Amino acid sequence: MAGVIAGLALVAAVPAGSAATPGGCPAKWLGGWQALANRIQAPVYCPTWMPNPLDAKIGGQYIDIYSVNKDRSYLVSFLEHGDAGSGDVHVNFRGYPGVTKIPRCTTVVPNGKKTIRGTTPCFADAAGTRTARGITATVYRVNQDADQWHILLAWKHRGSLYTVSEHVIAPYTYRQVVKNLDRLLAGLVVVRPEG
Amino acid sequence: MRFTRRRLLGGAAAAAIGGVGIYELVDQLSESPTRPQADALASIPEQHVFDLSAVQSEGVTVLVPPLHSEIVTATLADVDLPKAQQDLEETLRDLDARYEPNPAGLGVTIAWGRPYFGRVAAAAETHLPIDRRADKSVLVPERRFPSDPDDTILERNDIAVLLRSDSLDSIADARKAIFEDLPFFSVTSIRRGFAGGGFDGKQSLPKRMAMAAGIPGADLIPDTSELFLGFTSTQKAGLGPRLIANHETLGFVDTRGGYFHGGTHMHLSHIAEDLEAWYLNFDFDERVLTAFRPGMTDVKYNAQTVPQGPEDIGPPEQLTEQYKATGRFGHSAAIQASSRLQQDVVGPDGTLYPKGTAIPQRADFNTLDNPFAFTSQPERDKLKREPAAGVHFVVFNPSGDDFERNRLAMDGVLPDGTTLEVAQRSRAQGFNSVLTTTHRQNFLVPPRRHRSFPLAEIQ
Numbered sequence: 178m179a180g181v182i183a184g185l186a187l188v189a190a191v192p193a194g195s196a197a198t199p200g201g202c203p204a205k206w207l208g209g210w211q212a213l214a215n216r217i218q219a220p221v222y223c224p225t226w227m228p229n230p231l232d233a234k235i236g237g238q239y240i241d242i243y244s245v246n247k248d249r250s251y252l253v254s255f256l257e258h259g260d261a262g263s264g265d266v267h268v269n270f271r272g273y274p275g276v277t278k279i280p281r282c283t284t285v286v287p288n289g290k291k292t293i294r295g296t297t298p299c300f301a302d303a304a305g306t307r308t309a310r311g312i313t314a315t316v317y318r319v320n321q322d323a324d325q326w327h328i329l330l331a332w333k334h335r336g337s338l339y340t341v342s343e344h345v346i347a348p349y350t351y352r353q354v355v356k357n358l359d360r361l362l363a364g365l366v367v368v369r370p371e372g
Numbered sequence: 373m374r375f376t377r378r379r380l381l382g383g384a385a386a387a388a389i390g391g392v393g394i395y396e397l398v399d400q401l402s403e404s405p406t407r408p409q410a411d412a413l414a415s416i417p418e419q420h421v422f423d424l425s426a427v428q429s430e431g432v433t434v435l436v437p438p439l440h441s442e443i444v445t446a447t448l449a450d451v452d453l454p455k456a457q458q459d460l461e462e463t464l465r466d467l468d469a470r471y472e473p474n475p476a477g478l479g480v481t482i483a484w485g486r487p488y489f490g491r492v493a494a495a496a497e498t499h500l501p502i503d504r505r506a507d508k509s510v511l512v513p514e515r516r517f518p519s520d521p522d523d524t525i526l527e528r529n530d531i532a533v534l535l536r537s538d539s540l541d542s543i544a545d546a547r548k549a550i551f552e553d554l555p556f557f558s559v560t561s562i563r564r565g566f567a568g569g570g571f572d573g574k575q576s577l578p579k580r581m582a583m584a585a586g587i588p589g590a591d592l593i594p595d596t597s598e599l600f601l602g603f604t605s606t607q608k609a610g611l612g613p614r615l616i617a618n619h620e621t622l623g624f625v626d627t628r629g630g631y632f633h634g635g636t637h638m639h640l641s642h643i644a645e646d647l648e649a650w651y652l653n654f655d656f657d658e659r660v661l662t663a664f665r666p667g668m669t670d671v672k673y674n675a676q677t678v679p680q681g682p683e684d685i686g687p688p689e690q691l692t693e694q695y696k697a698t699g700r701f702g703h704s705a706a707i708q709a710s711s712r713l714q715q716d717v718v719g720p721d722g723t724l725y726p727k728g729t730a731i732p733q734r735a736d737f738n739t740l741d742n743p744f745a746f747t748s749q750p751e752r753d754k755l756k757r758e759p760a761a762g763v764h765f766v767v768f769n770p771s772g773d774d775f776e777r778n779r780l781a782m783d784g785v786l787p788d789g790t791t792l793e794v795a796q797r798s799r800a801q802g803f804n805s806v807l808t809t810t811h812r813q814n815f816l817v818p819p820r821r822h823r824s825f826p827l828a829e830i831q
Contacts, residue, residue, distance in 0.1 A: 286699035288696070293698065302655045319652060
């Protein structure tokens with residue numbers, strides 16, 4: 178029970194660094210997201226809230242992966258390992274400019290001395306939708322690669338696919354992760370490329 | 373005997389978990405299924421036969437399991453065995469007289485472990501049935517299987533009593549009569565659980581219980597799922613018919629003088645289930661190939677009852693071919709060479725069992741025990757108060773060797789000697805990657821006429 182209470186308290190907390198300018202990406206986080214939008218020459222979604230203790234400052238203390246591929250798709254990942262026993266908090270943002278089809282991920286199955294390679298949808302087991310701020314996102318429960326063991330929301334915007342996901346792991350239960358994702362979705366703001 | 377179901381009171385769920393026990397929620401969250409008239413007890417020489425009603429689920433005939441199941445294990449004090457035999461039999465006959473032998477009443481199955489037969493060793497040497505294929509007793513020593521953790525506990529109880537009913541009160545009555553009112557037993561564990569519901573389209577019992585207990589992954593269980601893992605397990609064609617698990621039916625076993633004619637073998641284990649791993653890492657298609665076999669592309673998305681009749685089972689060579697092609701094998705496909713008849717068999721009573729008929733009779737049920745509701749050895753058993761998803765696996769086979777053939781096949785060790793080389797408990801190995809077996813024991817279930825301290829009268 179103590180863990181649940183701690184989890185609920187975490188959900189309610191808002192990190193000091195996440196104060197948003199009205200209607201926009203928080204000032205402390207904007208630089209990184211703007212640079213990303215400029216680099217891929219496509220809109221990106223900046224969060225205005227993150228589950229405690231994370232912030233969404235690209236280049237900040239919680240950044241785990243910042244990856245932009247040749248096709249301009251990106252993965253921005255924020256992670257707190259919680260080595261002191263507080264648990265892991267892991268949130269991923271993805272974008273696929275000019276693509277709306279769900280990407281396929283590589284599967285590798287060892288088979289004796291051989292390896293069988295294949296592909297599978299990166300996001301699967303759709304389980305309804307969530308709507309906030311004009312975005313209707315599909316909930317995916319089975320996801321691959323960096324989103325494995327995450328619940329993921331995916332939506333389309335002007336011919337591109339975007340996702341946000343969070344790992345289901347203590348201190349956050351499945352239900353709390355869904356709530357976190359609802360709050361993340363409701364706080365997303367578009368950052369457009371400059372120039 | 374009918375019982376009055378408690379009314380669901382507002383907010384009762386949380387209070388029940390903390391106060392009077394989570395399993396009373398079963399009574400509050402469910403309605404008793406309609407049950408068929410029971411045969412007279414005299415016509416059921418087998419203890420393990422427990423007739424269930426049938427319903428249609430997604431076009432498949434499915435047996436409706438009892439809402440509640442409980443297993444009590446115990447060791448024996450030093451007792452006068454013939455006297456104890458009389459007293460236990462008197463108690464059991466009293467229960468027989470008071471309850472119909474179906475889930476509306478009560479099912480009582482008395483099973484005896486190897487330690488008990490050590491107390492009647494001379495008679496056991498003469499009378500215990502012999503498995504003809506294995507050339508050894510039907511009651512084999514407990515063992516760990518390749519996918520079992522090194523710390524799976526191999527138990528040594530004298531007795532296990534399986535109690536099955538739609539009524540928790542009936543089970544409590546039987547437990548008290550056998551284990552409290554009689555002086556012979558020292559209870560080592562109590563294991564409780566539930567199954568079913570959901571066939572009428574309402575939220576099933578495992579889903580509701582898991583949600584009420586706050587089990588990780590509970591939200592991910594399909595609403596009407598019969599068991600935690602999302603597939604219907606009690607379809608009629610997937611369970612052995614009435615007498616097939618008897619020692620004598622398939623000819624696998626020499627019952628010698630016939631003392632145990634009508635008996636069977638029972639394996640009991642507790643298996644922890646990682647529901648989040650199952651539902652967050654395996655998409656529906658992968659859950660299907662894991663539970664059944666690769667290549668089943670015609671299963672409707674989110675189906676729960678996937679037909680598993682003899683005509684739905686592939687040939688044995690399909691398993692190895694699919695494994696070569698995909699590196700995966702499904703649970704059902706892996707065990708079918710040992711769990712299904714490979715040719716027609718006519719039983720000693722003239723019953724024809726066609727090729728493809730299932731042999732094991734499962735009586736498994738979901739649990740929130742972690743790992744037991746009670747244990748006399750909490751440290752050894754790693755008892756925890758927090759509820760956890762699991763299954764108390766109970767299965768009747770003609771012999772212990774027959775059970776082992778099935779269980780080994782589940783790990784890719786096939787009855788024809790083929791071994792599918794796969795890392796134990798890897799994702800390629802089907803269910804094993806999300807299951808952890810904590811305890812195992814084998815038992816012999818005597819026929820009803822010898823259920824009480826078998827062989828004590830001729831020791």
